[in-house]
Every structure is written in C-alpha cells, then in structure tokens.
Amino acid sequence: MKYGVPLGLLHPAAWKDVAVAADELGFESVWLPEHLVFATDLSLAVYPGTDKPGIKPTTPLFDAPAYLCHLAALTTRVRLGTAVHLFALRHPFASARAFATLDAVSGGRAICGVGAGWYRGEWDAAQIPFENRGARLDEAILLARRLWTEPAVSHRGRFYSFEEVAFDPKPVQAHLPILAGGESPAALRRAALLCDGWISMPHTLDSIRPQLDRLAALRDRRPFSITVHAYSLASPAEVPAWAALGVDRLIVRPWARSRDAVQALVAFARAHGLS
Known part of the structure; x- marks a missing residue:
C-alpha cells in the first residue's frame, strides 16, 4: 500500500x-487541492448535499502546481500530486505547461489529479460556463495527452481549436499519470475511460464499496490506480481490507x-x- x-x-x-x-x-x-478564486457572494458556495457554504472567501489560495514545484526543490523521493486541479478552468496550454514544468523540476514525480469542480463562483468569475465544465475537462485531458507526447499538435474541437503548435519540453515521465476525482456518474466515467486512476472523496471501508462497484463496471483492462482519502484509518490491521x-x-x-x-x-x- x-x-x-x-x-x-x-x-x-x-x-x-x-x-x-x-x-x-x-x-x-503529498497532495494539494486548489481553487482559482473565491467570490464573496456565499450564495454561490453551498456545497452539494449540504445547506452550508463550502468555502470561506478569505481562505488563502495558492497555485498548486507552482507550490509543488517549490516542494520539489526541498524533497527527493515523494511524489507531488493535486487533489484536485481544475484543469479546464484554464486553457489546456496553461494547465499542461504547469504539470510538464512540475514533472521536469521534480525529476518525474508529478501526478496530475483533475476534477470538474463543484463551486460555480469561480467559473462565473472567470467567465467560463459552469454547465459544460465536465465536457470541457474531457477535451482538455485528451489535449494534454497529445501535448505531452506528440512532436506537434493541431486541434479542432468543441471548446478549443488551434493551428499546429510545438510543446516542449515534454514531461520527464513517458506517461504522466492523470487521475480523476469526483463521484458523480460523469466523474467515474471520466476516470475509467480517459484517465489512469481515480481519487475518491473521504471514505471508510463500508462507504467506499458502492463507488468501487460503479467504477469497476465502467473500467477496461488498462492499468488503473485507485486512491482513497481514508482520514479515519485506525490501524495497520485495516490496510489489507483496503488492498x-x-x-x-x-x-x-x-x-x-x-x-x-x-x-x-x-x-x-x-x-x-x-x-
């Protein structure tokens, strides 16, 4: 484990x-979450499934890949991941560049955890439609894969279109892992079909099983990793059950x-x- x-x-x-x-x-x-900006209007910040705001507008926010680059200079072995980065809240060039840079300066230790996001306020502030954030993320993931591996890339898509560009340097890792967070049907499909793994919300052994069953029904035979936030892990004796x-x-x-x-x-x- x-x-x-x-x-x-x-x-x-x-x-x-x-x-x-x-x-x-x-x-x-080690893992960092992120948001780009918080609106002061808390009516936009009610967390799904609750009746309370899920953010405090005065919470300090840091650019996660940039901060992980700082930590890369202080560490030698530990992998550096985002849980999760709102990849589609920027143009794919910007997000792909951030993780390629992190991978380069860390010697191949980057993990790109992505999510569509739940907080409408920052999408509205960035003037990017909240309603199509999932489809936008799916296209951005496919684009990042190409930018990280192909000598030159041109694209005509629903959200992004550009003439041929070069994108160097490539990540140190031949296949920089992308893990998808989220537990909606769309998020699980994204993880299973487009990504190298899945990142859960906080869970116990009992609560994780339905999500894993749903994920298993969508997966193919490709290598796939499962990451679970297990904040209530009680003892080493519990670990074999997770495995x-x-x-x-x-x-x-x-x-x-x-x-x-x-x-x-x-x-x-x-x-x-x-x-």
Missing part, C-alpha cells in the same frame, strides 16, 4: 515541514492539529513500516 499526505488539511505554514518529513519518512506522495478492494493508495491524516502533524507522521511511519 502507498500512503499519501493531504497538505490541504494543514495550515499553509506547515506545508514545507510536513512535505519534507513525508519525503524522509517514506510516504509515497483487497483494489485500493493501492490511501491518503491519510494521522494528526488532529497542524502543529502536531510531523510528530503524527513519524508515529504513523513507524506503525506502518515505512522507510
């Missing part, structure tokens, strides 16, 4: 120390407060035999 660390659940002042500790302790990956479900990466949160995170990672690494 691989273990990831969700930096977004920490105060930003702790990100550097926690990422360095994760690298030294043998954690496989039996086909999960190969758990994003864990063994701390209660940001100031205790490094110490909690040390204890977790010892308990789970990391090195």
Whole structure:
C-alpha cells in the first residue's frame, strides 16, 4: 500500500515541514487541492448535499502546481500530486505547461489529479460556463495527452481549436499519470475511460464499496490506480481490507492539529513500516 499526505488539511505554514518529513519518512506522495478564486457572494458556495457554504472567501489560495514545484526543490523521493486541479478552468496550454514544468523540476514525480469542480463562483468569475465544465475537462485531458507526447499538435474541437503548435519540453515521465476525482456518474466515467486512476472523496471501508462497484463496471483492462482519502484509518490491521478492494493508495491524516502533524507522521511511519 502507498500512503499519501493531504497538505490541504494543514495550515499553509506547515506545508514545507510536513512535505519534507513525508519525503524522509517514506510516504509515497503529498497532495494539494486548489481553487482559482473565491467570490464573496456565499450564495454561490453551498456545497452539494449540504445547506452550508463550502468555502470561506478569505481562505488563502495558492497555485498548486507552482507550490509543488517549490516542494520539489526541498524533497527527493515523494511524489507531488493535486487533489484536485481544475484543469479546464484554464486553457489546456496553461494547465499542461504547469504539470510538464512540475514533472521536469521534480525529476518525474508529478501526478496530475483533475476534477470538474463543484463551486460555480469561480467559473462565473472567470467567465467560463459552469454547465459544460465536465465536457470541457474531457477535451482538455485528451489535449494534454497529445501535448505531452506528440512532436506537434493541431486541434479542432468543441471548446478549443488551434493551428499546429510545438510543446516542449515534454514531461520527464513517458506517461504522466492523470487521475480523476469526483463521484458523480460523469466523474467515474471520466476516470475509467480517459484517465489512469481515480481519487475518491473521504471514505471508510463500508462507504467506499458502492463507488468501487460503479467504477469497476465502467473500467477496461488498462492499468488503473485507485486512491482513497481514508482520514479515519485506525490501524495497520485495516490496510489489507483496503488492498483487497483494489485500493493501492490511501491518503491519510494521522494528526488532529497542524502543529502536531510531523510528530503524527513519524508515529504513523513507524506503525506502518515505512522507510
């Protein structure tokens, strides 16, 4: 089992120390979420399935691939991922360039986690239609694959059209992994058909099973990774049950407060035999 660390659940002042500790302790990956901008109108921010705003407009926001480039310079082994990047909220040239740069400066450690997003406010502010964000993301994923691998690319699509361009340097990884987040039918189809893996919302062993069943019905035989946010992971004895479900990466949160995170990672690494 691989273990990831969700930096977004920490105060930003702790990100550097926690990422360095994760690298030294043998954690496989660290992950950053992102938003581009928050509107001050909270009527646009009610999180799906709730009646409360899912954001605070004054929350500090950082460009996730850019910040991960900073962490790449401080680490040597740990992989650097987004959970998730709103890839289609920019032109595919910008998002593809960001991850190619991250992969280059990290020596091939980038993981491109993408999602269509739930928060309408930032799409409205960027003047990009919220209603077609999923279809726009699907086209952007296909474009990024081509930009990262083909010598020259031209495109005529529903959302993006351009004459032939070169795109260099290519990522260090021959196949930079793209993982899709989200649990809607469209998000699961995107993961299964267009991506290299899926990133879940927070789950327990019991709550993850229906999503994995739905995903399995859509998948083909291509290599595929399953990443689960398992913040309630209780002990190493629980891990084999996750693995039996086909999960190969758990994003864990063994701390209660940001100031205790490094110490909690040390204890977790010892308990789970990391090195």
